[in-house]
Amino acid sequence: xSVNWVLQCYIRNMFGPPSPLIENYxxxxxxxxxxxxxxxxxxxxxxxSVLIERWRPETHTxxxxxGECTVTLxxxxxxxxxxxxxxxxTGSASSTDWGALSxxxxxxxxxxxxxxxxxxxxxxxxxPEPDNNSTELERIRYAQAYILHMIGGYLMPNLSRNLxxxxxxxKLIDLKATSELNQRSExxxxxxxxxxxAIRVVILDEFLQNPNVLHIKVPLVNYATLExxxxxxxxxxxxxxxxxxxxxxxxxxxxKVDLRQ
Numbered sequence: 001x002s003v004n005w006v007l008q009c010y011i012r013n014m015f016g017p018p019s020p021l022i023e024n025y026x027x028x029x030x031x032x033x034x035x036x037x038x039x040x041x042x043x044x045x046x047x048x049s050v051l052i053e054r055w056r057p058e059t060h061t062x063x064x065x066x067g068e069c070t071v072t073l074x075x076x077x078x079x080x081x082x083x084x085x086x087x088x089x090t091g092s093a094s095s096t097d098w099g100a101l102s103x104x105x106x107x108x109x110x111x112x113x114x115x116x117x118x119x120x121x122x123x124x125x126x127x128p129e130p131d132n133n134s135t136e137l138e139r140i141r142y143a144q145a146y147i148l149h150m151i152g153g154y155l156m157p158n159l160s161r162n163l164x165x166x167x168x169x170x171k172l173i174d175l176k177a178t179s180e181l182n183q184r185s186e187x188x189x190x191x192x193x194x195x196x197x198a199i200r201v202v203i204l205d206e207f208l209q210n211p212n213v214l215h216i217k218v219p220l221v222n223y224a225t226l227e228x229x230x231x232x233x234x235x236x237x238x239x240x241x242x243x244x245x246x247x248x249x250x251x252x253x254x255x256k257v258d259l260r261q
Contacts (some may be wrong), residue, residue, distance in 0.1 A: 007052065009043040010161055012120065012153035018146060021130050025143035031150065033081025033204065041154055059233055059245060066189035069237045074213040078194055078203050084213055098166060105169045107141050117163040120152050144169055192238070 018026060018035040026032040054062045061068040073084045098113045108126050110118050127145040130138050152164025193199055217230065236242040 005049065006045050007049045009045050009048055010157055011041050011043055012149075012157065012161065013041060014146075014149060014153060015124050016129065019129050019142070021132075021134065022139050022143040022146065025140060026147070029143070029147060030081070030083045031147050033207075034155070035146065035150060037080075060230060061234060064189075067236060068234065069189075070234050072213070072234065072237075073216060073218075074194070077210070077213045078207050081204070081207055085210065085216070085218075101166055101170065105166065106144060107137070113166075114163065116166045117160065118148075118166060120149050120162055120164055123149050123164075 014035075018032070023032060026035050051062060054064060056063055059068070061070040076082055077084045098116045099109045101116075102113060102118065103109045106127075110122050110126075112119075123145040127142045130142050134142075148164050148166075148168060151168050152158075190196065194203065217228065217232065233242075233245060
């Protein structure tokens with residue numbers, strides 16, 4: 001095209017670091033590490049635009065000067081500390097009374113709930129940071145509000161920019177239960193960057209206990225998208241011979257399902 005387009009990216013940073021009083025709840029939910037590194041994130045729209053231009057949807061890989069590579073579950077697990085195994089987070093997210101659900105999960109009701117989506121600004125105002133005199137229930141609700149803010153702010157933001165869906169709390173966690181391109185050559189590119197001692201030293205030991213993150217083939221499920229994580233499409237990235245790709249699995253029936261279903 002004659003016009004050079006630059007994507008307009010969006011991120012909503014957290015309003016403060018996680019309180020030590022909710023550390024146990026965030027750890028139980030698997031969000032403690034990402035909560036400690038997710039503040040003050042900055043985006044480079046031009047760099048992201050260049051990466052998008054080099055992305056091939058047919059193979060789900062980036063075509064770079066050093067070869068083909070992609071983001072793996074190992075990247076997600078070791079950089080964010082998020083769980084990559086276990087049961088898939090999916091299911092029906094419909095509710096006849098989102099206000100009642102909001103009260104059940106958070107102990108408060110927003111005046112205007114748009115199809116289950118609530119304003120993140122309301123989360124900040126309705127749930128002040130707990131102090132030493134706060135009850136366990138107050139800390140749990142603050143932790144839930146904090147997780148919702150992370151999901152809607154920078155883990156899975158959407159075009160609304162200020163809304164996050166209650167379905168994440170409905171399907172993801174139950175804290176009550178837990179409480180009782182730069183141009184590099186192939187020789188210069190770090191295909192196994194986590195083997196670098198300087199990088200390895202900042203990765204918590206607990207993230208290195210699951211060997212399956214290197215080769216697991218699982219469905220990646222979001223409420224809006226279902227795709228397979230085809231780990232065998234990036235064998236060259238890990239020093240193996242790359243065979244001709246087989247046809248990807250087709251999820252046409254699932255792709256017809258939208259958030260209203």
